[in-house]
Amino acid sequence: MRHIISLLMENEAGALSRVAGLFSARGYNIESLTVAPTEDPSLSRMTIVTRGSEEVIEQITKQLNKLIDVVKLADISDGGHLERELMLIKVRADSPELRDETKRVTDIFNGRVLDVTDETYVIELTGTGDKLDAFIKALDEKCIIETVRSGSTGISRGERALHA
């Protein structure tokens, strides 16, 4: 099962490597990991997407909680939640037909063209991982020059929240 673990941790040097090290040392999967400081600069918020049986996920949350720098943690996929990922994708757009088609598909997916040259577009798209995958499929594979994805971040719906 896919789980989204959201955690608040002290914004200390090395905090990220403690989490990454834990996953590699204990053989847990990381599908993606995102991290950045919060509105309180002493705290970082991290979102880890991982897969495993219930037992493995239980161990992952316990082991993460055991890290001294971790302040709070929740498996937000337990309840209603929102999930978003950002993708920047550079595509070949060197003919009028290709430029029109690419722009059309981008509009359908609610993406934005951020940069235009004679030869290329850079497109920005946010959404769930599935939506980003679908967008990539909708493009001509030969036209894709590079893609950059942020990995998923997420937040619980309603009143549920992580506080220090």
Add this chain to the structure above:
Amino acid sequence: MKLSGAEIVVQFLQDEGVEYIFGYPGGAVLHIYDAIFRQDNVRHILVRHEQGAVHAADGYARATGKPGVALVTSGPGATNAVTGIATAFMDSIPMVVLTGQVATPFIGSDAFQEVDAVGITRPCVKHNFLVKNLDDLIPTLKKAFYIATTGRPGPVVVDVPKDITDPNIKISYEYPETIEMRSYQPTVKGHSGQINRAVDLILSAKRPMIYSGGGVVLGDASDELIAFTRALGYPITNTLMGLGAYPATDPQFVGMLGMHGTYEANMGMHESDVLIAIGARFDDRVTGDVKKFCPDARIIHIDIDPSSISKNVRVDVPIVGDIKHVLGDMNKVIKAHKNKPDAAALKQWWSRIDTWRDKDCLRYDRNSALIKPQYVIEQLYQATSGDAYITSDVGQHQMFAAQFYKFDKPRRWINSGGLGTMGFGLPAALGVQLAHKDATVACVTGEASIQMCIQELSTAMQYMLPIKVINLNNRYMGMVRQWQEMFYESRYSHSYLDALPDFMKLAESYGHVGMRIENPKDVEAAMKEAFAMKDRLVFLDFITDQTENVYPMIAAGKGHHEMHERELA
């Protein structure tokens, strides 16, 4: 009071109540060593290798319950300390290790004697710190001791760059009595609902077994465990790390369990209907094949570390909390409970256990012309009236000591259970003897293990530590040889130790007393003679039977009911 970083380190240790620092100087810690030189309150013990410093601090911590402190320099000082740190981590020993680091402007430049000590130690510490600003030094030291000694204890490394200890830069110092950490608040009290559920289950048992581990020793909960076990009248087994938490000479004690545990302990586990696990972590050497583990038992697990619960074996009633508190609460609930243990069922259960006991699974050939290692441990037990602190290395001798020395008190059995570190015993004994100056301290070892940290004989001489080294010398890495005999058709690949030193002369060259004992009939007298020398380290080199194996044994992948037993003519 204005102090330099180096002076702060030493003053802080003094204010924290630290008696001893075990260490070895080097470039990055010279400012700290200068501050140590200029005071008399914290005593520095100079070891001969940084691994020895950490093991000695570890032995001190295990024997006292107080945090051990080690100080090493940067680079190789830190890397040499890693084995000691990992040893303490696996056995949850409270310890603070100060590592020197190159000055902050040089960090990352591959400077002389630079390693990323925080990076290297990260997987084998409870937590670690790099002190980047002098202002952070005092709170970091306080956090280090707080983290090391609370919750599930463990080693904490504080990496201190040389410029942080600069004698010319001073800040005001005040000892912080307490520290608050929003990200670290260990649970102490057990959940009362869970405690009630557990007691209901405990009192409904027909074939109960108490399985207690090192957590009882670490949590100083031996008294509570004894009260709990006696009130119930249930059989109790201890893990290797838990020995001494319940008196081994008590009739309710069925011996150690696990790979080299007793028949009665392992069979009792296998047939139990309620298993009460207390401060134990279901280690693979204890459980054998988890699929065959306690097939009929409902399991209660008390532990301070939530991540230990249901890690290897699914449990039915988990209780997270400090063992001393939880057992104290449980004892009250049991006393007030409307139900009592099922006396009839218990009588039947004990008679079943007694039939297992009658097998006398630890029996060995007492008429051998060669010295049997078991006999040496029995004689050690006699010579010390069962009241010594026993450290050990790792291998057959460790198992013989665990099986044959009947520990009646906690903190008396000091060994590397989790990591299994050869070379632990002698330096650990230094720490134990320093902690308990008048106590009898013996290091049970073998000719392979002892050579991994033998340089510490020199430290023992310098500080006049009258340890007794019991060397079970069978000219083999005994446990490796045993596995090769059993599982590799006696192909003894590199387990034979050729070109051994003359240990008697070696001990003498360090200034100690050396003895070699080759005949079983001389063992008793040698022990008496050695232990009568109260102020000398005596190295007793017992030339033992090379073919002796540790029994009973559960081979890897087998269940508790599938033990190998010794076959005697």
